[in-house]
Amino acid sequence: MSMDFQQLAADIKQWGKELGFQKVGITDLDVSAEQAALKRWLELGMHGEMDYLARHAELRADPALLHPGSVRAISVRMNYLPAEAGFARTLKNPRLGYISRYALGRDYHKLLRNRLKQLGQRIQQACAELDYRPFVDSAPIMERPLAVKAGLGWTGKHTLVLDEQGGSWFFLGELLVNLPLPTDQPVQEKCGSCTACITICPTQAIIEPYVLDARRCISYLTIELKGAIPEQFRPLLGNRIYGCDDCQLVCPWNRYAKLTDEGDFAPRKDLHAPELLTLWQWDEAQFLRQTEGSPIRRIGFERWSRNLAVALGNATAAEDIIAALEQRLPSASALVAEHIEWALARQRSGVAQVEKQVLRLVRAVERGLPRDA
Structure with missing residues (x-):
C-alpha cells in the first residue's frame, strides 16, 4: 500500500x-x-x-x-x-542589566x-x-x-x-x-518601506537592508567576541550585558507576537531586570550556579564580567559603582581590567548614560508590544 x-x-x-x-x-x-x-x-x-x-x-x-x-x-x-518581559522597565534604568529575552x-x-x-x-x-x-x-x-x-x-x-x-x-x-513530502510555498515579504530596525540599531550594525555587519552588533560584541570590546562601541551598549533586542522591539510586526506558554522559557528571577551591582558581586562559582542550564553560561565568567564592567561604566555616575569597580580591579584578568579602567574613567568624569535612542526605544516598546509583554 x-x-x-x-x-x-x-x-x-x-x-x-x-x-x-x-x-x-x-x-x-x-x-x-x-x-x-x-x-x-x-x-x-x-x-x-x-x-x-x-x-x-x-x-x-x-x-x-x-x-x-x-x-x-x-x-x-x-x-x-x-x-x-519588562523591556521598558529594564532599558530605561541604567543600574539594571538587560539580557536578551531569549536567554532569560x-x-x-x-x-x-x-x-x-x-x-x-x-x-x-x-x-x-x-x-x-x-x-x-x-x-x-x-x-x-x-x-x-x-x-x-x-x-x-x-x-x-x-x-x-x-x-x-x-x-x-x-x-x-528522507520522505518526498509535498512542500509549502514561501510567504510574501511585508517589510515594505519600513526601516525602523535599521534606524534604531545603537551601533548601526544593519548597514543596509538584509545585511548585518556582525562586528558592530551588540549581540556579537557581548556574546561571540572573545577579546576586548572596541572602545567606540562601549558607550553604545548602554546596560545591555548579554545580547540585544532593539531591532525586534521596534518592528511593527511584533505587535502581533504571541507570548510563550513554555515554562522553561519563563525568566529566572535573578536574571530578570537584575541590579548590575548585584551581578558584579558574583564570583565565578556563583555565576556557574546561577547560569546552569542557561545559554548565558557559554560566554564564561570573564566575558560576563567584561560586559558588566561596560554597563557599569555607562550607568549614571555614582560613588557605589566606583567603589565596586575599584574593589574588583586588583584581582581582575587583563581583559576585564581593561574594561574596568574604562568604566572608572567614565564614572570619575561624571559621564552619565544619556542615550536618546533608549528613550525612543522605550516609547516604541510601550506602543508596539503585545499586551502583558
Missing part, C-alpha cells in the same frame, strides 16, 4: 502543534539562492570571529550532506517571548531538540521508512533560508525571520527527512 504523503504532511503539522510548535512547514533542501550572498558576506569579514560560519561551506550549500538520503526539511518555530530562561536547544525527536518518532510510527535527524543550531545548516522556503515567514531587513501573525520572537528548528 503506497503512502499518502499529502495526508502525512497534514498530520505532521498537526502533531507539531500538539508538541508545542506554533508553525510547521516543509521545504526541499535547495538553498543555492543564498550562497552568493553568504559568500560575499564572509569575504567582507562581516562574521568577525565566528569562524565556524566560514567552515564547512559544502555542508551549508547542501543540507543533504548532513544526513545522507534526506530530501526534505520539516521546519518548525516555537515562541519564546515571556509574559511581563532555560537553554532552548535541548527543549526544541527533544520535541523534534518526538515529532520524528510520531512520523516513524506512521511511516516506518522514515529516516530523520533533528537540528537546533547544532550544525552548519542554513535554518533561516529553510524556514523562509517552508513558509514560516520572510526575511526581515534585520535578517531575522518575520511572520505577520507571530512577529519574530521565536526559535527555529529542523528535521531532515
Whole structure:
C-alpha cells in the first residue's frame, strides 16, 4: 500500500502543534539562492570571529550532506517571548542589566531538540521508512533560508525571520527527512518601506537592508567576541550585558507576537531586570550556579564580567559603582581590567548614560508590544 504523503504532511503539522510548535512547514533542501550572498558576506569579514560560519561551506550549500538520503526539511518555530518581559522597565534604568529575552530562561536547544525527536518518532510510527535527524543550531545548516522556503515567514531587513501573525520572537528548528513530502510555498515579504530596525540599531550594525555587519552588533560584541570590546562601541551598549533586542522591539510586526506558554522559557528571577551591582558581586562559582542550564553560561565568567564592567561604566555616575569597580580591579584578568579602567574613567568624569535612542526605544516598546509583554 503506497503512502499518502499529502495526508502525512497534514498530520505532521498537526502533531507539531500538539508538541508545542506554533508553525510547521516543509521545504526541499535547495538553498543555492543564498550562497552568493553568504559568500560575499564572509569575504567582507562581516562574521568577525565566528569562524565556524566560514567552515564547512559544502555542508551549508547542501543540507543533504548532513544526513545522507534526506530530501526534505520539516521546519518548525516555537515562541519564546515571556509574559511581563519588562523591556521598558529594564532599558530605561541604567543600574539594571538587560539580557536578551531569549536567554532569560532555560537553554532552548535541548527543549526544541527533544520535541523534534518526538515529532520524528510520531512520523516513524506512521511511516516506518522514515529516516530523520533533528537540528537546533547544532550544525552548519542554513535554518533561516529553510524556514523562509517552508513558509514560516520572510526575511526581515534585520535578517531575522518575520511572520505577520507571530512577529519574530521565536526559535527555529529542523528535521531532515528522507520522505518526498509535498512542500509549502514561501510567504510574501511585508517589510515594505519600513526601516525602523535599521534606524534604531545603537551601533548601526544593519548597514543596509538584509545585511548585518556582525562586528558592530551588540549581540556579537557581548556574546561571540572573545577579546576586548572596541572602545567606540562601549558607550553604545548602554546596560545591555548579554545580547540585544532593539531591532525586534521596534518592528511593527511584533505587535502581533504571541507570548510563550513554555515554562522553561519563563525568566529566572535573578536574571530578570537584575541590579548590575548585584551581578558584579558574583564570583565565578556563583555565576556557574546561577547560569546552569542557561545559554548565558557559554560566554564564561570573564566575558560576563567584561560586559558588566561596560554597563557599569555607562550607568549614571555614582560613588557605589566606583567603589565596586575599584574593589574588583586588583584581582581582575587583563581583559576585564581593561574594561574596568574604562568604566572608572567614565564614572570619575561624571559621564552619565544619556542615550536618546533608549528613550525612543522605550516609547516604541510601550506602543508596539503585545499586551502583558
